[in-house]
Amino acid sequence: MAFLEELxxxxxxxxxxxxxxxxxxxxxxxxFQGSEPMAVVIPETVHQVSLVMKLCQKYSVPVxxxxxxxxLTGSSIxxxxxxxxxxxxxxxILEVKPQDRYAIVEPGVRLDTLNEKxxxxxxxxxxxxxxxxxxxxxxxxxxxxxxxxxxxxxxxxNWVLGLEVVLPNGEVVNLGGKVLKRTAGYDLTAMFVGAxxxxxxxxxxxxxxxxxxETKGRILAYYKDIEKVGLAISSMKEKGIxxxxxxxxxxxxxxxxxxxxxxxxxxSALYMLIVDISSTxxxxxxxxxxxxxxxxxxxxxxxxxxxxxxxxARIYEARKGAYASLLSERSSATERVVIGDIVVxxxxxxxxxxxxxxxxxxxxxxxxLFGHIADGNIHANIFADTGxxxxxxxxxxxxxxxxxxxxxxxxxVSAEHGIGIEKxxxxxxxIDASGNPYVMDIMKTIRKSFDxxxxxxxxxxxx
Amino acid sequence: MLQNExxxxxxxGFCESVCxxxxxxxxxLWKGARGRVIMGHELLNAVREGREGxxxxxxxxxxxxxxxxxxxxxxxxxxxxxxxxxxxxxxxGKKIKGNQNPYAEMIVAATMKYMNxxxxxxxxxxxxxxxxxxxxxxxxxxxxxMYQLMAYTGGLNRVRDMAGDHVSKLMAGIIANHxxxxxxxxxxxxxxxxxxxxxxxxxxxxxxQAAGNHFSYPGPMEPYPGTFLYDLGYLxxxxxxxxxxxGFLKEYGAKRIITVDPHTYDLMKHTYPEFVDGFxxxxxxxxxxxxxxxxxxxxxxxxxxxxxxxxxxxxSYSTPLELINRAADTVLAPRNGKRNRCxxxxxxxxxxxxxxxxxxxxxxxxxxxxxSEIVTAxxxxxxxxxxxxxxxxxxxxxxxxxxx
Ligand SMILES: Cc1cc2nc3c(=O)[nH]c(=O)nc-3n(C[C@H](O)[C@H](O)[C@H](O)COP(=O)(O)OP(=O)(O)OC[C@H]3O[C@@H](n4cnc5c(N)ncnc54)[C@H](O)[C@@H]3O)c2cc1C
Ligand code: SF4
Ligand code: SF4
Numbered sequence: 001m002a003f004l005e006e007l008x009x010x011x012x013x014x015x016x017x018x019x020x021x022x023x024x025x026x027x028x029x030x031x032f033q034g035s036e037p038m039a040v041v042i043p044e045t046v047h048q049v050s051l052v053m054k055l056c057q058k059y060s061v062p063v064x065x066x067x068x069x070x071x072l073t074g075s076s077i078x079x080x081x082x083x084x085x086x087x088x089x090x091x092x093i094l095e096v097k098p099q100d101r102y103a104i105v106e107p108g109v110r111l112d113t114l115n116e117k118x119x120x121x122x123x124x125x126x127x128x129x130x131x132x133x134x135x136x137x138x139x140x141x142x143x144x145x146x147x148x149x150x151x152x153x154x155x156x157x158n159w160v161l162g163l164e165v166v167l168p169n170g171e172v173v174n175l176g177g178k179v180l181k182r183t184a185g186y187d188l189t190a191m192f193v194g195a196x197x198x199x200x201x202x203x204x205x206x207x208x209x210x211x212x213x214e215t216k217g218r219i220l221a222y223y224k225d226i227e228k229v230g231l232a233i234s235s236m237k238e239k240g241i242x243x244x245x246x247x248x249x250x251x252x253x254x255x256x257x258x259x260x261x262x263x264x265x266x267x268s269a270l271y272m273l274i275v276d277i278s279s280t281x282x283x284x285x286x287x288x289x290x291x292x293x294x295x296x297x298x299x300x301x302x303x304x305x306x307x308x309x310x311x312x313a314r315i316y317e318a319r320k321g322a323y324a325s326l327l328s329e330r331s332s333a334t335e336r337v338v339i340g341d342i343v344v345x346x347x348x349x350x351x352x353x354x355x356x357x358x359x360x361x362x363x364x365x366x367x368x369l370f371g372h373i374a375d376g377n378i379h380a381n382i383f384a385d386t387g388x389x390x391x392x393x394x395x396x397x398x399x400x401x402x403x404x405x406x407x408x409x410x411x412x413v414s415a416e417h418g419i420g421i422e423k424x425x426x427x428x429x430x431i432d433a434s435g436n437p438y439v440m441d442i443m444k445t446i447r448k449s450f451d452x453x454x455x456x457x458x459x460x461x462x463x
Numbered sequence: 464m465l466q467n468e469x470x471x472x473x474x475x476g477f478c479e480s481v482c483x484x485x486x487x488x489x490x491x492l493w494k495g496a497r498g499r500v501i502m503g504h505e506l507l508n509a510v511r512e513g514r515e516g517x518x519x520x521x522x523x524x525x526x527x528x529x530x531x532x533x534x535x536x537x538x539x540x541x542x543x544x545x546x547x548x549x550x551x552x553x554x555x556g557k558k559i560k561g562n563q564n565p566y567a568e569m570i571v572a573a574t575m576k577y578m579n580x581x582x583x584x585x586x587x588x589x590x591x592x593x594x595x596x597x598x599x600x601x602x603x604x605x606x607x608x609m610y611q612l613m614a615y616t617g618g619l620n621r622v623r624d625m626a627g628d629h630v631s632k633l634m635a636g637i638i639a640n641h642x643x644x645x646x647x648x649x650x651x652x653x654x655x656x657x658x659x660x661x662x663x664x665x666x667x668x669x670x671x672q673a674a675g676n677h678f679s680y681p682g683p684m685e686p687y688p689g690t691f692l693y694d695l696g697y698l699x700x701x702x703x704x705x706x707x708x709x710g711f712l713k714e715y716g717a718k719r720i721i722t723v724d725p726h727t728y729d730l731m732k733h734t735y736p737e738f739v740d741g742f743x744x745x746x747x748x749x750x751x752x753x754x755x756x757x758x759x760x761x762x763x764x765x766x767x768x769x770x771x772x773x774x775x776x777x778x779s780y781s782t783p784l785e786l787i788n789r790a791a792d793t794v795l796a797p798r799n800g801k802r803n804r805c806x807x808x809x810x811x812x813x814x815x816x817x818x819x820x821x822x823x824x825x826x827x828x829x830x831x832x833x834x835s836e837i838v839t840a841x842x843x844x845x846x847x848x849x850x851x852x853x854x855x856x857x858x859x860x861x862x863x864x865x866x867x
Contacts, residue, residue, distance in 0.1 A: 016491060020520050024492035024501045029474050042490055069497075070476045088490030108490075110480050116797075133536060134476035260540070324473050324538025333470050 003059040004039060007083075010051040014089075016040040025084045027077060028069045029131070031336040031386045032421055034077030037064075040084040046164070046172055046203045049085070053201065054170035056083060062458040063168075065197040067139025068110060070131040072339055073420025075143065075196045079459050087138050090203060098123050102161055102178050103209050107138025107202045114207075123209045126153035129416070130320045138202045144194035146416030148245045148319070151374030152278075153210070155416060157193045164204035165192060168451040178206055191446070196418050197457045199450040213278035216244060217288045217307040218315060221295040222269030226250075226357060228298040229271045230349030233373050236275075236294045237346050243291065245276035246374030247319050252329055253368045253381075260325035261318045268301045273373070274319055326368055326381050334387065340367070340380035340399050341423075342406035343415035349376055355405050356380060363398040365391075377415040399426065407433045419461045427462060465549040469503040471539045478533035478543055483805050484526055487820035493523040494817070496533035496543035503546040506553065521562040524550040526814050528821070529694060530771040530805035551696030565635035566813045567695040575700060578707075579608050579687035580812075581615050582643070587652075588683035590661035594668050601718035602678040604671070604749075607688040607727035610664050613846040614657035616811050656849070660842060663856040667723050667749055669867045670858060674755040681715050688727045693734060694809065702738045709739045719745040721752065725772035725841045733776075750782045750840070750857075758864045764792040765860065766834035768825070768848060770841040774803045783840040787857055790864035793838075796828045804828065808843035822847040 008015050016022060017039050026034040038061065043049045056063050064078045066086045071077075078084050090106035093114060097103070098121050105114055111125065111132035118124050128147040129135050135145065141163075146155040153159075162176030176182060176189035192199060223229050233246055249257075249272045257263045265272060273295065279287045288305055295303055306312055318325075326337055344352045353369070356378060360367050371378040380402055384395045403413035403426045413426035431440045443462065448454070478496035479485055485495030492498035502523040509515040527547035534542040554562045570580045577583070588611050596604070671678065686708045692701035712720060722728040725748070732746040767787050773780040779800070787793050798804045807821030826848050829837050836853040838860050839845040848854045 013489075018519070020502070020505075020518060020523070021491060021493050023505055024495075024498035027474055027501065029476060068476055068479070086490060086492075091486070112480070131475060131477070134480045260538070321538035324475060327471065327473060327539050337473070 003055060003061055006055055007039065007041065007052065010055065011041055011043060011048050014042050014044060014048060016042070025066065025078065025086070028071040028074065030072050030074040030077070030420065030422065031338060032074035032077055034074070035080040035082070037078040037082050037084045040086060042086045042089055044089045046166065049166045049201055049203055050170040050172055052083075052085060053166055053168055056455055057169050057453055060453055060455060062455045064457050065138070065142075065201050067107065067136035067142070068131070068134040070135045070139065071143065071420055072341075072417045073422040075418055075420030075457070075460055076139065077421075085201065087136065087201070087203075090138070093117050094204070096121060096123075096209070098209065098211075100178060101180060101209055103207050105137050105205055105207060107136060107141075107205060109137050111135050111137065111140060118209055119212070122212050124212050125159060125207055125209050127156040127159055130323060137205050137207070141193055141202060141205060142196050143418040144416065146372060146375070146377065148247060148372055150372055150377075150416070151246050152242050152244045157190065159208045160189055160193055160205060161208050162206035163189050163192055163202050165200040165202055167200045168453065168456050172203070176206065180208065194418065196420065196461050198447055198461055199456065213244070214280045215284050215307075216276055216278040216312070217284055217305060218312045219273075219275040219277070219288065219291055219295065220304045220306075220315070221273045221275065221300045222266050222302045223271045223273070223298065223300050224268065225299070226271055226353045227350040229273060229373070230351070230353045232273065232295050232298040234346045234349055235297065236291060237374070239290070239294055241277075241287070241291050241294065243275045243374050244278040245274065246372070247274040248272070248369070248371050248373035248378075249274070249319070249322065250369045253322050253326065253370045256325040256327075256329045256368070257318050257322060259328040261321060263318050266302050274315060322370055323381065329368065330383055332385065334385050335383050336386045338382045338384050338386065338395050339417065340382060340402040341415050341417045342378055342402055342411055342413060344376045344378070344406055344409040344411035346374070346376045348409035348411070349373065352376075352378065352405050352409055352411075356402060359398060359401040359405065363394055363401060365394050365398045367398075372416075376411065400429065403429055421460060424460075424462060465503055465546065465553060466507055468541055468546050468549065469500050469507065472497070472500045472541045473539055474501075475538060477536045477538060478541070481532045481536050481802070482543070483530065483532065483807065483821045483824070484528060484810070484817055487807070487817050487824065488526065494526045499523050499527055499543045499547050499550075500541060503550050506550050510553070510557065515557070515562075516560040518559075519561055521551070521554050521564055523547075524554070525564050525567065525695070526810060526817055528771075528805045528807065528809045530803075530809070531775040532771070532803065532805065535775060535801045548694070548696060552698050553696075555696040556698065564695070564813060565632045567697075569635040570691050570812060571695065571697050571700055574687065574689065574692055575704065576643075579612065580691050581612060583608070583611065583615060585683035590664045591668070591680060591682065594665060594680075596668075596680045597677040598679045599716070600677050600679040601716055602676070603712065603715060603717035603720050604668065604678050604680040604723070605685060605712065605717075605720040605727065605731075606664060606723050607690075608685065609687075609724040609727055610660045610842040612687070613660055613842045614652045614654075616846065656846070660845075663842070663845075663858045664723070666856075666858040666862040666867065670756060670861055670865065671721065671749055671752055673757075673865060673867055674753045676721075676752050678721055679716075681711075686711055688730050690726050690730050693730060705735055705738045709735065709742060709744070712744060717744055719747065721747055721749050723749050724843070725770040726843065729772040729776065748780070748782070750786055753786055753861070756786075756861070756865050758786070758789045758861065759866075760789065761791045761860075761864050763836065764794060764834045765836050765838045766794050766796060766829050766832045767838050767840075767857075768796065768806060768829055768844055769799060769803050770839070770844055771803060771805050773840070774800055783857055786861060787838055790860050791838075794832050794834055796825070796832060798828065806839075806844040806847040808841075808847040811843070811847065818847065826850050826852075
């Protein structure tokens, strides 16, 4: 095949064609099974990426870019006939400049690796999806990842200052730059945030970084009533308290953490909140007291506070492992966890949480609810045998109902995991519900203007 | 068992971020932890569907270092090292066509014939010459020949380098059928390194004796413990072999064996009892017996590279660190304890290039601490991390600090 021959002469050793070696590229962290890619390229230089894209354009070969492969929506898997471009070898941190509040990094750097480096300079990069150990800079920009700290710091969108991108035609462009503000025409940098590899390939990123808060404390509060959980959070925000992290877990999730991580939670608790307050040393206690006072107003069964770093780390790690721990709650080995990922304004949380629980019952699906609740993000982790058509129909119905709850309160069907293959229908639903389907046409026009040949992650996000 | 292990995986990719072989293999996923779990799945499916003979899958598993770094971060409790081991055992047990690794076959054949993987003659094992032991003691020093072997592996790889991959594989195939050929490699030993290794062994004996221990030593006839047989998945051979070794030690009168390297220690303590009926030897690591030693701190700062078998297994073993810390100010690499990074040693014979990259990465990390020397507690680590900066066995440091 001419394409592969030319590719080989352009990238040499960076090309993988052997059937067995390609198998691990067929999947990401979602339950979708991709196709065997035509080949996999692991380029090392921007020039190579550019050559590869020129060839793909010439031969109309569809491309999927792969970062850490932790997508939960199937956005990083190849469909039939795709070439996979893995950005793993772009793994260098090029420059860190705390005085200018930026770091320049390659897209294959994993988020935890970046933060380990920044920690030495007492800075950090706030976006912290629970997958930060494996998720990469390029992938997390492309899904506009949120995470635990988004409560205070917002999602990835707020932290990308500039990008170097290889466009689908092989052209290399620089967007944005090293400065913290800029109003110079359309914000094309922002366009790549959440674009799921449909517009081009990020080969370098200039990220905003931030000083590490002086100190923090962690509050654990337990409840019996789901509405009270929502009320506690929205009331805290109303009173001007912005927790750095506020995570919500239901009983199924707590049970799974007890089994998988040896944690212990009060038996009477049905719901739990993990609230972090970051502050200066002088005012930490006062701020913790303020937060506890609000949390206590909503009849918790128990409230505890810790400032012990080891204990805080244990709880944080457990929360980060919550999704995986849910495996222990599966009723059979063939069950997988399908994730619903909505967001509503914080003040609507009490209603949204209650209605979500009602819909679970009504639609006949079993799910654990948890989420980054301070920014109104609720995850429904649905247990389902993904090979069972009947069950998947129920899951689809629930996903739709769950999405409708979000839209009813002015929220979104996809808070932070993106669209990929999984939520294409829900994206359509959200745009239709906005009352102006023309928005989808604008999106299509933008995509086409970057990628006229339609080769970038074809079949993902929207058709 | 393989099904159980791979069935738990949710494909989150966390393990990939700590697997040393993945970056060393240029991020080719099948040589990383998640890739191995996925390939384990694939192997099972292939066996179920009877198409395993058409696959060429074994490199994914043979390139695993069995370091267990992946297990430490897996939220679902999957151990890709165990997956690799079970997959190798399945490939070997079922003799899956085209997947037998020629080097593994060579090592197995030589081990079964010579009781050590490189066919090193007992006559060249003279490290203990002139040392006095309490022959007759039921406490037996068992070196397992690991220190002794390390002087030969580099030479073997030099021969491989010269011959090229294709010829080397052919040679390995020949040796698998005619193990005596491997003895040629014995001439390739690194004599100055051998001297250093022998000296470390002698220091171990001196340290043990200075701490008031009495023990015997079987001499150059002591067998290698069979680590490779087990690690490479040759379980039937390992079972037979382990019983031979156990028989040897029992006949020698051993009740308690004093091991000197982490691999032998772990294998004898945790694996032998599964394969040897009625296994009743007490297994200790020599550092356990050094509490009575009079150590005074030297004025250097050293960096201790922890062996995976001590820190990435269920029960972390920190006695060596405590001793080293008494002998010199000791720092650890940035990735230490449960985040420890392997030295690459276990891949030395089968994937020398990969092993070299892993060891280079670890070496850079160790010297980034600014310590004046690297201290190891395992001969494999010592061999792999001996580069420009001074790298020493802990026995040498302890001997110096105890003025032996
Ligand atoms: C256990 C677990 C927990 C998670 N928790 C969270 C969470 O709390 N919050 C959250 O937001 N997400 C979460 N996720 C989802 C996921 O981790 C994120 O979507 C992550 O940001 C994806 O990063 P990645 O490097 O793995 O990207 P990949 O999965 O490899 O790719 C994601 C998308 O980005 C594109 N892409 C990758 N690199 C580039 C590049 N260089 N240029 C252009 N496009 C590129 C891909 O084509 C794909 O469309 C979780 C996932 C798991 C498995
Ligand atoms: S960390 Fe565990 S669950 Fe995640 S991919 Fe690796 S083996 Fe699978
Ligand atoms: S045991 Fe080590 S080398 Fe093997 S898969 Fe796990 S981390 Fe990688």
